[in-house]
Amino acid sequence: xxxxxxxxxxxxxxxxxxxxxxxxxxxxxxxxxxxxxxxxxxxxxxxxxxxxxxxxxxxxxxxxxxxxxxxxxxxxxxxxxxxxxxxxxxxxxxxxxxxxxxxxxxxxxxxxxxxxxxxxxxxxxxxxxxxxxxxxxxxxxxxxxxxxxxxxxxxxxxxxxxxxxxxxxxxxxxxxxxxxxxxxxxxxxxxxxxxxxxxxxxxxxxxxxxxxxxxxxxxxxxxxxxxxxxxxxxxxxxxxxxxxxxxxxxxxxxxxxxxxxxxxxxxxxxxxxxxxxxxxxxxxxxxxxxxxxxxxxxxxxxxxxxxxxxxxxxxxxxxxxxxxxxxxxxxxxxxxxxxxxxxxxxxxxxxxxxxxxxxxxxxxxxxxxxxxxxxxxxxxxxxxxxxxxxxxxxxxxxxxxxxxxxxxxxxxxxxxxxxxxxxxxxxxxxxxxxxxxxxxxxxxxxx
Amino acid sequence: xxxxxxxxxxxxxxxxxxxxxxxxxxxxxxxxxxxxxxxxxxxxxxxxxxxxxxxxxxxxxxxxxxxxxxxxxxxxxxxxxxxxxxxxxxxxxxxxxxxxxxxxxxxxxxxxxxxxxxxxxxxxxxxxxxxxxxxxxxxxxxxxxxxxxxxxxxxxxxxxxxxxxxxxxxxxxxxxxxxxxxxxxxxxxxxxxxxxxxxxxxxxxxxxxxxxxxxxxxxxxxxxxxxxxxxxxxxxxxxxxxxxxxxxxxxxxxxxxxxxxxxxxxxxxxxxxxxxxxxxxxxxxxxxxxxxxxxxxxxxxxxxxxxxxxxxxxxxxxxxxxxxxxxxxxxxxxxxxxxxxxxxxxxxxxxxxxxxxxxxxxxxxxxxxxxxxxxxxxxxxxxxxxxxxxxxxxxxxxxxxxxxxxxxxxxxxxxxxxxxxxxxxxxxxxxxxxxxxxxxxxxxxxxxxxxxxxxxxxxxxxxxxxxxxxxxxxxxxxxxxxxxxxxxxxx
Numbered sequence: 006x007x008x009x010x011x012x013x014x015x016x017x018x019x020x021x022x023x024x025x026x027x028x029x030x031x032x033x034x035x036x037x038x039x040x041x042x043x044x045x046x047x048x049x050x051x052x053x054x055x056x057x058x059x060x061x062x063x064x065x066x067x068x069x070x071x072x073x074x075x076x077x078x079x080x081x082x083x084x085x086x087x088x089x090x091x092x093x094x095x096x097x098x099x100x101x102x103x104x105x106x107x108x109x110x111x112x113x114x115x116x117x118x119x120x121x122x123x124x125x126x127x128x129x130x131x132x133x134x135x136x137x138x139x140x141x142x143x144x145x146x147x148x149x150x151x152x153x154x155x156x157x158x159x160x161x162x163x164x165x166x167x168x169x170x171x172x173x174x175x176x177x178x179x180x181x182x183x184x185x186x187x188x189x190x191x192x193x194x195x196x197x198x199x200x201x202x203x204x205x206x207x208x209x210x211x212x213x214x215x216x217x218x219x220x221x222x223x224x225x226x227x228x229x230x231x232x233x234x235x236x237x238x239x240x241x242x243x244x245x246x247x248x249x250x251x252x253x254x255x256x257x258x259x260x261x262x263x264x265x266x267x268x269x270x271x272x273x274x275x276x277x278x279x280x281x282x283x284x285x286x287x288x289x290x291x292x293x294x295x296x297x298x299x300x301x302x303x304x305x306x307x308x309x310x311x312x313x314x315x316x317x318x319x320x321x322x323x324x325x326x327x328x329x330x331x332x333x334x335x336x337x338x339x340x341x342x343x344x345x346x347x348x349x350x351x352x353x354x355x356x357x358x359x360x361x362x363x364x365x366x367x368x369x370x371x372x373x374x375x376x377x378x379x380x381x382x383x384x385x386x387x388x389x390x391x392x393x394x395x396x397x398x399x400x401x402x403x404x405x406x407x408x409x410x411x412x413x414x415x416x417x418x419x420x421x422x423x424x425x426x427x428x429x430x431x432x433x434x435x436x437x438x439x440x441x442x443x444x445x446x447x448x449x450x451x452x
Numbered sequence: 453x454x455x456x457x458x459x460x461x462x463x464x465x466x467x468x469x470x471x472x473x474x475x476x477x478x479x480x481x482x483x484x485x486x487x488x489x490x491x492x493x494x495x496x497x498x499x500x501x502x503x504x505x506x507x508x509x510x511x512x513x514x515x516x517x518x519x520x521x522x523x524x525x526x527x528x529x530x531x532x533x534x535x536x537x538x539x540x541x542x543x544x545x546x547x548x549x550x551x552x553x554x555x556x557x558x559x560x561x562x563x564x565x566x567x568x569x570x571x572x573x574x575x576x577x578x579x580x581x582x583x584x585x586x587x588x589x590x591x592x593x594x595x596x597x598x599x600x601x602x603x604x605x606x607x608x609x610x611x612x613x614x615x616x617x618x619x620x621x622x623x624x625x626x627x628x629x630x631x632x633x634x635x636x637x638x639x640x641x642x643x644x645x646x647x648x649x650x651x652x653x654x655x656x657x658x659x660x661x662x663x664x665x666x667x668x669x670x671x672x673x674x675x676x677x678x679x680x681x682x683x684x685x686x687x688x689x690x691x692x693x694x695x696x697x698x699x700x701x702x703x704x705x706x707x708x709x710x711x712x713x714x715x716x717x718x719x720x721x722x723x724x725x726x727x728x729x730x731x732x733x734x735x736x737x738x739x740x741x742x743x744x745x746x747x748x749x750x751x752x753x754x755x756x757x758x759x760x761x762x763x764x765x766x767x768x769x770x771x772x773x774x775x776x777x778x779x780x781x782x783x784x785x786x787x788x789x790x791x792x793x794x795x796x797x798x799x800x801x802x803x804x805x806x807x808x809x810x811x812x813x814x815x816x817x818x819x820x821x822x823x824x825x826x827x828x829x830x831x832x833x834x835x836x837x838x839x840x841x842x843x844x845x846x847x848x849x850x851x852x853x854x855x856x857x858x859x860x861x862x863x864x865x866x867x868x869x870x871x872x873x874x875x876x877x878x879x880x881x882x883x884x885x886x887x888x889x890x891x892x893x894x895x896x897x898x899x900x901x902x903x904x905x906x907x908x909x910x911x912x913x914x915x916x917x918x919x920x921x922x923x924x925x926x927x928x929x930x931x932x933x934x935x936x937x938x939x940x941x942x943x
Contacts, residue, residue, distance in 0.1 A: 006803050008796070010536055012885040013807045021814040021886065025830075030806045033813055033830050036677045037709045047707050049575050052797025055540050062791065066549025068564030070557065073548045081556055082778065089472060091505060093546075095512040103521030103537050105529060106734040111857055111917040114458075115519030116733045119512070122461050125934040129498040135933050141590035141736070144778035152634075172778035179752075179774035183601055183635045225492055253484070255492050277545075278565050279555030279779025280590065281736030293931065299734070304927035306920040311457055316927040322593070323626030327639040332630040334593045339732030346512065349461055352502045355472040357494075361484070362477055368487050369479035386489050403558050415556050438478045 008052075072276065072412060076440045080390050080431025081221070081415035082143065082170050083282070086249065087359065087434060088273030089350040096343045106299075106335065110314045116338060117313035120301040123345045130251045130348075130356070131265040132258025133287035138299040139341040140284030140333065143268030144173040147215065147245050148180035149286065149297045149331055150264045154213035154241035155186050156330045157295060162186065163213045164206055167193040168220040169245060171420035177215075186212070196222035196383035196392060200230055207234050213241040213264075218257060219250055222383060222429065223367075223390030228260035236261065247271055248285065250388045252351075252360030264288050269344035272351075283340035294320060297331035362434035363389035366441065370432040373445040378452035382427070390431045392417065392424075395451040399428045402451050409447060411440075458514045462935045465501040471508050499937060518918050519733075520862055526888050530834045530865035530877025531625070531673060533703045533725035538795065541728060541788035550787050555779035559764055566763035569780065570756055572790040573740075579793075579801070580699075580719050581712025582742030587781040588752045592700060593627045594776065595720030595739030596667070600635035601773045602743065602750040603665045603694045603718060609750075609771060615664035615693070621650050623673045623869040628698065637664055644871060648674045648827040655687055663693035670697065670714065671704045671832035673869045673877070675812065685715030694718060694747075702726045703881070704809060704832035707802035717744045727789035738785035752776045807882035808833040811889060815880055818893045822900040826872050834879035836872050847903040847910045849874040854921065855902070855913035859895040 007014070013021075018030070027033060034042070053061065077085045096102060100115065107113030107120075120138045127136035140146040147170075151163045163181070165174055167190045174190075181188045191203045191214075198216055207214075214235040218226050228244065235242040243264045244257035249271035257265045270282040288296055294317060302316035322329040351359060367389040371381050380394045395402055399416035406413040414430040421427075432441065484493055503511070520527070527534035545551065553562055573585040589595040600618065607615040618632040619640045629639040640658050645651040649672070659666075666688045671677045678684065688695050697716040703726045711719045723729050724737035731737075743751065753772040754765035765780075796804065809832050816825065816835040824838040839849035853863035853876070865877040880889055902910050914920065 006799055008800050008803060010538065010796075010883050011800075011803055011807055012883070013810065017886045018810060021810050025810070025813045025817050027813075027830075030810060033809050034708055036679050036830060037705070038679060038682060040682060041709050041714045043581075043707055043709050043713065047578055047798040047801060049578050049798050049801075050794060052800050053794055055795070058791065058794055059540065059544065062544050062568075062794075063547055063549075065564045065568055066544075066547035068567070069549040069553045070561035071548040071552040072554060073552050077554060079554045079556060083554055083556070085552075085554075087472070087474060089505075091471075091508055094509070095516075097542070098513070098516040099523035099537070100516040100519040100521045102542075102730050102732050103523045103534075104519055104733045105527070105532050105534060105731040108529075109520075109853070109857065109863060110922050111854070111914050111919055112520035112862065113518075114919055115515035115517065118458065118460070118518070119515055121933075122935070125460075125462065126498075126500060128934045129500065138734070141594065142778060144775075145590065145594070170778070172775060175775035176777060179601065179776055180634075182774070183597070183604075185636060225489060227489075229491065251494065251498065253494055254488070255494050256498075275546075275551040275784065276554050277551055278553050278562065278783040279781075280777070281738075281782040281784050283736075293933070300931075300933055302927040303932040304923045306922050308920055310919055312919045312922045314922045314924050314927050316924065316931060316933075319928075322630035325630065326626045327629035327633045329626075329630035329633055332593045332597055332627055332634045333591075334627055335591050335735035335737055337732075337736045338734035340736055342512075342733065346508065349501050349503065349508050349511075350471040350505070351500065352465075352469070352471055353497050353500045354470055354502065355474065356500055357497055358472075358474055362474065364484070364487055365477055365481055366479055368482055386487065386492070400558065404560070407558065407561060412554065412557055412561070434474060437475075441479070 070407065070412065075410045075412050077412040078414050078430050078432065078444060079412050081429055083276050083279065084271050084431060084433055085435050086271050086273060089347055091350060092273050092343050092346040095346045096339055101342060102339055107315060110312060114312060117301050119342050119345060121303065121313050123341045124301060126345060126348045127285045127287055130248050130256065131246065131287045132256030133265050134290040135293050136285055136287040137296045138301055139336040140286050140298055141337060142280060142282045142284045143245060143266065144176040146266035146284035146286050147173045148177040150243045150266050151177055151186065151213055151215060152180060152184060152330055153264065153295055153297065154243060158212045158241060160210055160212035162189060162210050163215060164189050164191050164211055166191050166198040166216040168196060168198055168222055169217040170221050173245065195385060196224050197385060198226055198231065203234055207238050209238050211238055211240040213243050215243040217245040219247060219388040222392050223387040225386040228257060232261045250360060252356035253364055263292060272344035273347035274340055274343055281337060281340055283337045283344050298333045299336050359434050366434065366436055367391060367432040370441045373441055374448060377445040377449040379448050389433055390429055393428050393430060395426050395428060397451045398426060406447060411444060411447065458518065460935050461501045461511055464503055464507055464511060467502055469502045469504050471503050471505045525860050526884060526892055527862040528864050528878045528880050529862060530879040531700055533879060533881060535728060535881035536883035537728050537730035538792060541791045544791045545784050545787045563762050566756060568790055569786065570758055570763055572786055575793050576721065576740055576742060579706065580742045581710030582719055583745045584748050584751065585740050585742040586751045587740045587786055588777050589739040589741055590777050590782050591735060591737035592720060592722040592739045593631060595741045596627060596631035596698065597635050598752060598776045599696055599718040599720055599741050600631055600637065602747050604635060605750040605773050606747055607664055614662055617662045618664055619658055619666040623871050624667065625673060628667045648676050649678050649680065650684060652680055652683060655684060659687055659691045663691050665694040665696045667696040667698060669701050671701050674827055674836050675831040675834035676827060677832055681714045700725065701833065704805055706805040707798060708805050717747060723785055723789040728792045729785050729788060736782050736785055738782040804882050811880040811882060811884060815878060815889055815893060819896055822897050834877060836875050836877045838872055839874035839876060842903040843874050845903045845907055847907050849876055851910045851913060852899055855899050855910045856895060857914040858916045861892055861895060
């Protein structure tokens with residue numbers, strides 16, 4: 006059959022089969038045992054033309070309430086942020102998106118240099134020495150940080166804050182089960198890691214203390230205090246961080262973090278129903294040779310010209326095989342590129358500006374909600390998210406908000422016992438004063 | 453064609469330039485020190501570049517020109533299935549109702565997305581011959597690990613805690629043993645026989661009551677179909693183990709043979725390979741996993757289910773291995789794969805495999821005269837040749853690969869599989885025309901002649917790229933992994 010993706014004509018096929026020395030294409034499949042040869046037709050939908058398919062799928066997409074036509078106060082790890090238009094233009098250059106891993110550096114300098122720049126920007130933001138070329142997402146980076154810590158300390162137990170993203174924690178638990186590592190939760194108190202509990206759980210058996218900054222409830226954890234307790238027992242200090250917040254907050258590196266992980270989605274990556282996003286993984290120089298995933302390094306060619314290559318590959322799974330401590334092969338190159346473009350567009354000034362606006366607008370929203378009688382709970386310092394308690398189940402409130410084209414906050418009752426009727430509200434720079442005022446007005450009745 | 457370096461974006465930075473557009477703050481401003489605890493206000497601004505919008509476009513455009521993709525030219529990288537990436541996929545993935553929806557929105561507001569996911573799962577179930585599919589894993593390696601974790605959970609649920617070993621052929625990709633280790637297993641290697649297939653006698657020798665699973669790619673990494681697959685399945689199943697299918701090479705057998713019918717219990721797919729992902733320079737990918745009935749209880753949660761009221765995520769899965777990824781997988785890549793499958797239909801997918809296999813066999817036969825062919829039989833979608841003959845002339849496979857760059861081609865996968873000396877693994881895919889294959893073949897023939905007549909032209913290649921061979925030893929010995937403002941100093 007002829008198809009627009011398949012250039013082989015009948016004449017081509019005849020000539021090629023002749024060169025091969027067979028008379029039919031079936032002969033080439035005769036090594037498949039008769040018993041397992043698939044003879045019928047796949048029972049899947051018939052092919053559609055380009056236009057017809059686009060129309061059908063556009064209608065399917067229209068069944069979803071998107072954040073461009075509605076006003077979103079939903080965050081919880083995935084955010085509606087400014088995405089410079091040039092970002093999509095850059096990643097639509099097919100020299101980038103139709104390439105694979107840069108195995109041949111002579112014809113992959115573009116990708117390699119872009120990743121080297123990404124590594125630099127992530128290291129800058131987090132205050133760490135080294136960042137890798139990216140990971141699947143924030144959740145799996147978080148889990149990989151625990152695996153690295155266990156390997157590095159030769160200890161089999163990690164402490165994870167009860168105030169981290171519940172889905173990252175769930176991923177961590179699955180990974181830990183694979184490697185027989187015990188995960189113990191440090192309870193949260195008023196939406197922050199309970200430092201007294203941490204102190205009593207701490208021992209020389211602990212491989213890592215893992216917290217989130219700002220944490221899942223939006224609060225700023227006391228990284229200074231947690232660092233002391235962690236390093237007193239020579240455990241690894243792992244911080245998961247929203248990189249955009251680091252335009253305003255002191256970076257985890259300055260507090261002595263050993264590993265900083267997170268997701269670069271806030272840098273303009275489409276929310277895309279949860280993926281693909283872009284995990285990052287940054288470490289101290291000491292851990293440089295233990296990082297999972299790929300690293301790009303600078304070097305010279307035979308003529309002394311500067312260039313970039315994949316490096317320190319002895320760490321990687323395809324070399325270490327059954328000695329590997331991580332099996333990640335790929336990175337999220339295209340999304341790392343996308344977030345690099347956004348970080349570049351924001352630049353030194355914009356990263357501070359955008360973080361400042363998030364901080365200010367969330368503070369304003371908090372104030373307006375309180376003025377409307379809505380209970381903002383947990384107190385504490387927050388970045389761009391905070392928790393309110395309503396008199397009605399959040400899922401019901403969200404259905405009502407949707408009628409006003411508002412996508413409400415995350416229903417904390419889904420994942421946290423004792424947090425029924427609590428909503429986690431995110432306010433990014435994208436939200437206007439009017440939109441915030443409208444939310445306060447709408448939530449008044451549930452105060 | 454050597455040219456000047458493109459400076460790093462940081463080197464283009466000039467104080468005060470901006471490339472962004474943010475509105476004025478429209479809410480009353482509060483002093484930062486009132487909003488953040490003392491000691492937590494960032495003191496030193498991060499050194500991100502200061503450039504204008506045009507600077508950014510020029511920079512990345514310059515970088516893109518220093519990169520080879522499938523749209524730039526032929527890319528026969530074995531086992532990677534570097535086929536054409538349809539543009540309609542890109543358009544559909546950017547529809548607002550797919551790109552700009554939040555994973556934690558109320559389910560009633562994302563029924564279209566869930567319907568797409570469900571239908572994709574149904575299509576993959578049919579294509580693989582499995583009973584159920586999860587879309588959660590982010591990539592092939594992630595899928596491997598997910599599948600192995602499920603196999604472990606299955607054995608443990610049967611009170612079978614001694615099944616600690618996973619058997620992997622010696623020709624397997626390094627990821628297979630790495631995934632087994634990360635899932636808590638030991639790896640046992642089974643040898644290949646003189647025909648490049650798994651040695652059944654050796655398999656019988658290594659299999660025992662500790663066998664959790666056999667991981668297999670079929671066709672294997674040599675591009676050969678494991679003809680004894682049913683015997684192998686019987687050996688593993690009789691011993692109480694499970695059969696794992698690495699879907700890296702599924703492009704060879706679409707609508708021709710289904711892993712489920714071959715006896716496989718678990719399958720992972722690489723949607724960025726067979727189903728036109730695209731590859732994105734190394735990701736994002738998507739690695740769905742399909743299973744047979746007895747493994748369904750262990751699927752990662754949540755599981756997408758269809759009810760009379762619509763689609764919903766089922767979190768009540770007590771035997772599930774848990775989550776392997778936040779949310780529901782790389783949805784954006786899954787949209788692209790779905791668009792591709794719907795574009796091809798049943799006949800199209802069958803033609804994909806037929807044409808991929810014809811292309812590979814055609815190239816193999818034409819190259820056989822000039823290079824050593826370690827396994828002289830019909831291949832599937834890819835094949836391996838050896839540069840042994842050229843090595844005797846002082847030209848290594850690496851040199852051949854570099855010389856191909858001068859002809860505008862991406863080289864094949866080299867030095868893999870590791871059981872073939874001076875290996876080149878070539879996968880043309882079905883989207884390449886005969887003229888393209890012919891021009892690559894001509895280039896290979898010319899290089900073979902050069903190896904005999906003027907080997908230095910091959911040994912010193914590439915000659916036309918923007919940069920010559922890079923010093924990888926220096927890169928690893930004195931790692932420079934980031935730019936630093938004054939001098940790029942060692943970290």
